[in-house]
Amino acid sequence: MNFASDNAYGVLPHVWAALQAADQGTALAYGNDAATKNLTARFAERFEHNVAAFPVFTGTAANALALACLTPPFGAVLCHKDSHIMTSECGAPEFFSGAKLIGIDGADGKLTPEGIADALEGLDGSVHSVQPRAISISQATEMGTAYSVQEVAAIGALARSKGLKLHLDGARFANAVAHLGVTPAEATWKCGVDVMSFGATKAGALAAEAVVFFDPSLAGEFEYRRKRSGHLASKMRFVSVQLEAMLADDLWLISGAKSNALATHLAGELKQIPGMEIAYPVETNMVFVRMPVEKAARMRAGGAQFHDWFAPQKDGTVVTRIALAFATPDEHVAKLIELAKA
DSSP: OBOSOTTSSOOOHHHHHHHHHHTSSOOOSTTOSHHHHHHHHHHHHHHTSOOEEEEESOHHHHHHHHHHTTOOTTEEEEEETTSHHHHSSTTHHHHHHOOEEEEEOOGGGOOOHHHHHHHHHTOOSOTTSOEEEEEEEESSOTTSOOOOHHHHHHHHHHHHHTTOEEEEEETTHHHHHHHHTOOTTTTTGGGTOOEEEEEOTTTTOSSOEEEEESSGGGGTTHHHHHHHHTOOOTTTHHHHHHHHHHHGGGHHHHHHHHHHHHHHHHHHHHTTSTTOEEOSOOOSSEEEEEEEHHHHHHHHHTTOBOEESSOOOTTSEEEEEEEOOTTOOHHHHHHHHHHHHO
16 A cells, blocks of 8 residues: 555556557657647647746756746745755756755644745845845645735735745645645746746656746746756657647646545544644645554555655654655555554
8 A cells, every 4th residue: 555655556448548549650750740730739728828837858858848947047936844845856856957946934834924935035136145046835835835926925925026936846836735635827927936846747647747938038048948957859749749638638636636535534534543744734635644653564564665854753743745646546545444443
């Protein structure tokens, strides 16, 4: 029973079908195929806005290359201290941009305008310090929470007032939008997002993400940076058709809603068990549970796989992360609940 990551499961049947259909005949290479050529139009339609969209293989590449287009080497990107770009991308955003990441604390994995403003106070334009150029938020956050539209709009307004660009890491954008019940447009450019990394892999693609610029003028360097990073696939059609399949009939959003529902059900059961405490609001597909270390060990011995999110505490408890996916079987969730009650 794998609850360690929402990357644990395979590929949605619709995506496999799209890949098989693309594997017929020939197509022009390096993104000159019809699927890739049409991808920007597909995203523009779904986001109700003029965009520039580019497929890449991974979320790390999407984040790093997007941010590299927003900031010079002497720039800085403000982000949450626990964000994926800060903790889990091996310095890729800094490598590809040359810029510095500045981590900011915030409850439930979220940045606030106040926290950002405090961090900006120390960056006064001196030649001796890095210059702020962008803000990056994760939607959903690494703690499984989702920014409200109003929260993103407040950060977007601050970014504009300071001449900064706003980047959104949307590895779990499907989960966030499903939770919020808003349109993709309302969750992004309408509240000030300039560019996003659109996640499809966690929602059921094989290996496909996209960088979506809501201001296409910011994308002037992207194709060169993508090539230089090794993410311009010669057979790009096999990446693009995955994204087409995910966008068709909102498959990405249906997938996100399904894993969210599993998480909500699981959290509702676990919080009723003595000794189990939900550590963060359960708004998307991840459940963070504080439990006795011995309980976690017994659940693992019973076949459940999940991660400790923080080191065990002196009181003998540990915060664990349980990730639900688009294909997590209901019976696995039921078995996990049974193990937690034992």
